[in-house]
Amino acid sequence: MSNIAAKNPPLLSVKNLTLAYGSRVIQENINFDVKRGSIFALMGGSGCGKSTLLKSMIGLLQPKKGDYQVNGESYWAASQNRRIDIAHKFGVLFQSAALWSSMTVGENVALPLQMFTHLSDSMIHRLVELKLGLVGMEYAIDLYPSELSGGMRKRCGLARALALDPEVLFFDEPSAGLDPITSKRLDDLILNLRDGLGATIIIVSHELPSLFSIADDGLFMGSENKTPIAYGSPSYLRDHPPNEFVDDFMHRQRSDYKKQKG
Amino acid sequence: MTIKSEVTPLQSSPSWKLDCNNGRNILTLSGIWLAKNNNIPTIPDGCFRHAYDNQSLYFDTSSLKQWDSSLIVFLWSIKLQAAQSNIPFDQDSLPEAACKLLSLLSEKPAPVAKRAPYHFQPLVRVGDWFIQSLSDLGKAWMVFIETLKGITSIVAGKSYMRIVDLIQYIRDAGPSALIIISIVNFLVGSILGFVGAVQLRRFAADAYVANLVGIATVREMAVVMTAIVMSGRTGGAYAARIATMQGNEEIDSLKVMGIPISQYLILPSMLSLVFTMPFLYLYGCFMGILGGLTVSIIMLNVTVIGFLQQTFGAVEFNQFIFGGVKSIAFAIFIGISSCHIGLKAGRSAADVGVAATRAVVAGIVGVIALDAIFAVIADIIGI
Ligand SMILES: Nc1ncnc2c1ncn2[C@@H]1O[C@H](COP(=O)(O)OP(=O)(O)OP(=O)(O)O)[C@@H](O)[C@H]1O
Ligand SMILES: [Mg+2]
Numbered sequence: 102m103s104n105i106a107a108k109n110p111p112l113l114s115v116k117n118l119t120l121a122y123g124s125r126v127i128q129e130n131i132n133f134d135v136k137r138g139s140i141f142a143l144m145g146g147s148g149c150g151k152s153t154l155l156k157s158m159i160g161l162l163q164p165k166k167g168d169y170q171v172n173g174e175s176y177w178a179a180s181q182n183r184r185i186d187i188a189h190k191f192g193v194l195f196q197s198a199a200l201w202s203s204m205t206v207g208e209n210v211a212l213p214l215q216m217f218t219h220l221s222d223s224m225i226h227r228l229v230e231l232k233l234g235l236v237g238m239e240y241a242i243d244l245y246p247s248e249l250s251g252g253m254r255k256r257c258g259l260a261r262a263l264a265l266d267p268e269v270l271f272f273d274e275p276s277a278g279l280d281p282i283t284s285k286r287l288d289d290l291i292l293n294l295r296d297g298l299g300a301t302i303i304i305v306s307h308e309l310p311s312l313f314s315i316a317d318d319g320l321f322m323g324s325e326n327k328t329p330i331a332y333g334s335p336s337y338l339r340d341h342p343p344n345e346f347v348d349d350f351m352h353r354q355r356s357d358y359k360k361q362k363g
Numbered sequence: 364m365t366i367k368s369e370v371t372p373l374q375s376s377p378s379w380k381l382d383c384n385n386g387r388n389i390l391t392l393s394g395i396w397l398a399k400n401n402n403i404p405t406i407p408d409g410c411f412r413h414a415y416d417n418q419s420l421y422f423d424t425s426s427l428k429q430w431d432s433s434l435i436v437f438l439w440s441i442k443l444q445a446a447q448s449n450i451p452f453d454q455d456s457l458p459e460a461a462c463k464l465l466s467l468l469s470e471k472p473a474p475v476a477k478r479a480p481y482h483f484q485p486l487v488r489v490g491d492w493f494i495q496s497l498s499d500l501g502k503a504w505m506v507f508i509e510t511l512k513g514i515t516s517i518v519a520g521k522s523y524m525r526i527v528d529l530i531q532y533i534r535d536a537g538p539s540a541l542i543i544i545s546i547v548n549f550l551v552g553s554i555l556g557f558v559g560a561v562q563l564r565r566f567a568a569d570a571y572v573a574n575l576v577g578i579a580t581v582r583e584m585a586v587v588m589t590a591i592v593m594s595g596r597t598g599g600a601y602a603a604r605i606a607t608m609q610g611n612e613e614i615d616s617l618k619v620m621g622i623p624i625s626q627y628l629i630l631p632s633m634l635s636l637v638f639t640m641p642f643l644y645l646y647g648c649f650m651g652i653l654g655g656l657t658v659s660i661i662m663l664n665v666t667v668i669g670f671l672q673q674t675f676g677a678v679e680f681n682q683f684i685f686g687g688v689k690s691i692a693f694a695i696f697i698g699i700s701s702c703h704i705g706l707k708a709g710r711s712a713a714d715v716g717v718a719a720t721r722a723v724v725a726g727i728v729g730v731i732a733l734d735a736i737f738a739v740i741a742d743i744i745g746i
Contacts, residue, residue, distance in 0.1 A: 202711030221401055227436045228398060234439065235464065240473040247711050266432055290467060297464035 110173065112137040112269065112301050113158070118167035120153050127153050130328045131167070133320050140295060140302045142312050142319035142335050146350070149324040151305040152196060152273055158303065159271055160188050171269075189217060192267030192300075196274050198258035200246040206233065206257045207242035213264040232260040236290065252279045256287075263294070270294070272304045276311060284308065288315050309353065313339065321347055366413075368404040375428065376402055379437075381410060388414045388450060390441065393426035398433035406440050411448035419453040420445050427458070435461060439468050446470040503703045509625035510633055510699065516626065523626040524634075532635035536597045540643060543592055548647040551584050552576055552654025559655075560662045569663045573673035576655030581678050585647035586686045587734055590693035593636065593643070594726025598701035601632050602722030605705025606715040614706070624706070633698030640694035641687050648686070685746050689737050696733060697726050 111134035118131040127150040135141045143151045156162040158169065160176065169176045171187050179187065200209050210229045214220060220228070233239040236256040246254055255275060262270060275291070276284040288311045295302055306312055312319070312335040321331040321338060323346070331343045335351070342348035367380035377394040388411075396403065414420070420441075427434075438457070442465060445452045454462045516522045559572040605628060608614050617624055652674060659665050701722040708718035 203713040218399060219401070220398055224398055224401060224403060224433070227403075228432055231432055231436045231439060231468075234468045237467075237469070239469075240476050242475055243478065244476055245711070247709065293463040293467055297460045297467075299460065 109137050111135055112172060114170045116168040118169060119165045120150060120157055121165040126327060128322055128327055133332060135301060137301055138299060139317040140304060140315050142316035143305045144319055145322035146324045149322045155271055155273055155305055159191055159193050160184055189265060190268040191271060192262035193271045194258050194262045194273065194275055198254040200254055200258055202246050205243050205245055210261045210264050217265060232263045236260045252283055266298060268300060270300050270302045274305055276306060276308045291315055366410050377404060379404060383414045386415055386418060388418050388420045389423055390420060391423040395428045396430035396434040398431055403433040403437060411444055411450055414450055416449060419451040421453050422456040424458060435464050438465055442470060443472055503699055506625060506629060506703050507699050510629050513626035513630040523622055524630045529631040529634060532631050533638055536635045537639035540596060544589055544643050544647055545650050547588050547592055548585055548650040549654040551588055552580055552651030553658045555579050556655035556658035560659060569665060570673055572659050572663065573670045574677035577652060577674040577678040580651035581648050581682045581686055585651050586644050586689045587730060589643050589647045590730040591727050594697045594730060595723050597636060598697045598726040599719045599723045601701040602705040603715050603719040605702055606708035606718035609708055610710045629702040632702050633695060636694035636698045637691055640690040644686055644690040681746060685741060692733060693730050696729050700725050700729060
């Protein structure tokens with residue numbers, strides 16, 4: 102539980118990153134810093150590479166070029182074991198929740214605690230109840246993921262991401278598929294988690310209203326020129342769009358669909 | 364009135380104290396509250412018995428040092444108990460971060476959703492299993508009929524089956540299976556030859572090893588072994604693939620669009636086996652006889668020409684027809700049963716494994732059972 106100091110070095114810093122699958126380049130020249138305790142939004146049209154960038158930030162996809170630093174330490178230059186240690190600071194909510202289907206929800210949340218801590222069983226049980234309680238799912242502790250709805254799975258996935266009290270939380274489209282009320286609740290939850298746990302949050306989302314209200318900073322990626330086209334908080338980009346595409350996107354106009362296809 | 368946690372030797376250990384004096388309820392928290400130290404206290408039931416009713420519970424956190432989620436766990440149980448005893452919970456006197464987290468947590472313990480308890484009722488289970496098996500058999504039969512209808516629509520030229528799928532499946536089922544079919548049949552043929560050689564040599568009937576190997580291979584072993592290999596290799600793969608599609612809602616989207624599953628998925632799977640199995644069977648016969656021949660030449664005093672002449676004399680052409688018919692029947696059975704098992708699988712990753720296992724077991728048992736039925740029929744019609 103760190104205090105949020107006003108002036109501090111960036112927690113995550115991405116320098117000149119190029120992402121590619123094999124020889125197919127997805128995004129080039131990505132540069133940004135994420136301040137400790139901030140909520141950082143990754144924005145852009147569908148298929149522009151938001152999930153891909155997230156993958157490389159959580160250690161699933163080695164970037165083709167560039168540097169990615171966590172707390173001033175180069176992540177991809179570190180040894181395999183060191184990378185695993187660093188990744189223990191991360192909590193990830195995948196686009197599809199990705200709960201392990203052969204375990205109950207409670208076991209899903211307990212597994213990281215059993216694997217990576219030496220807590221007593223009763224303490225683990227109390228922590229599992231707490232994490233599920235935070236997302237409002239404590240009644241589902243004994244249910245299997247297949248018995249839950251999509252939105253409930255998302256919330257349980259979030260509880261699992263919180264299991265180890267992560268310093269950085271990565272969310273891939275957390276509110277996709279949720280009703281407006283649950284989605285609003287999730288926004289509040291994210292804000293409260295940031296303030297309560299002191300966590301730094303990287304979020305991929307298309308939910309503009311929620312981005313405007315929660316994100317402090319962000320980055321907008323272009324699909325056509327394969328490089329970020331704007332940096333700044335979503336509400337800043339809405340009010341000061343650097344170009345027509347961002348303007349359309351932020352105001353949900355039809356022409357952005359045309360452009361994405363074209 | 365004061366209640367507190369057990370006295371702890373270290374000053375830094377997490378501890379709490381509830382003071383209910385002068386009309387105020389004050390809970391003092393002190394020490395380091397970290398889950399990893401494994402020393403988080405619990406709060407006894409009914410600790411608010413002596414607290415002043417309808418007076419807020421205040422917190423004194425001036426000597427609270429480091430803390431993490433474990434403090435929230437503790438505070439949550441306090442919040443639940445305070446709500447039960449009708450004591451307002453003044454969370455504003457807590458550190459701001461803790462206050463934000465606590466506001467997310469409910470005041471009432473939510474009833475935990477429980478699954479139906481398991482009762483041991485053997486008769487019910489056996490009965491259920493029996494009815495389930497019968498209805499499965501019926502459903503598999505329906506799938507078969509549907510699939511046959513698919514063949515008529517191919518003939519009519521308006522099928523949903525994609526030829527590229529069929530070609531892909533045939534390639535997976537046929538040529539790629541050749542190596543394992545060769546090894547299995549060659550070894551089974553050699554074993555037959557070996558057993559035959561050891562036994563028949565005693566009666567100086569060496570030459571009849573060829574009859575034994577030829578007839579056993581062509582009538583039974585080649586077709587049964589090939590079918591067993593195919594049910595493990597291809598049947599298991601079909602079941603796993605369809606079960607995965609089930610989990611990804613791919614089957615649902617086929618249904619919604621009105622694309623008949625029997626034609627789009629099952630028909631090419633079944634046809635690929637029907638087209639490849641007779642050829643694999645013939646190839647299996649060849650490899651089996653080759654195995655028998657190799658062993659005979661090594662162990663007995665026979666020539667290649669002599670062995671082959673004896674074999675052709677012993678194995679009539681209708682034996683091949685009998686084997687071929689069986690191979691087609693086995694192919695249909697494996698195709699239909701594995702697809703059917705895949706379709707009724709559940710939606711989790713574990714269910715995919717279960718479906719693949721079931722398909723292989725059903726395939727092997729079914730092939731052997733069908734073979735027994737064929738043996739009876741052959742006896743009746745005198746082949
Ligand atoms: N495993 C992969 N192999 C090759 N290319 C991939 C792979 N995964 C994604 N891509 C490609 O990378 C690009 C970016 O995909 P990504 O999933 O990052 O998009 P996204 O911005 O998250 O989109 P969405 O908003 O729809 O989730 C896409 O063009 C996609 O085709
Ligand atoms: Mg994505």
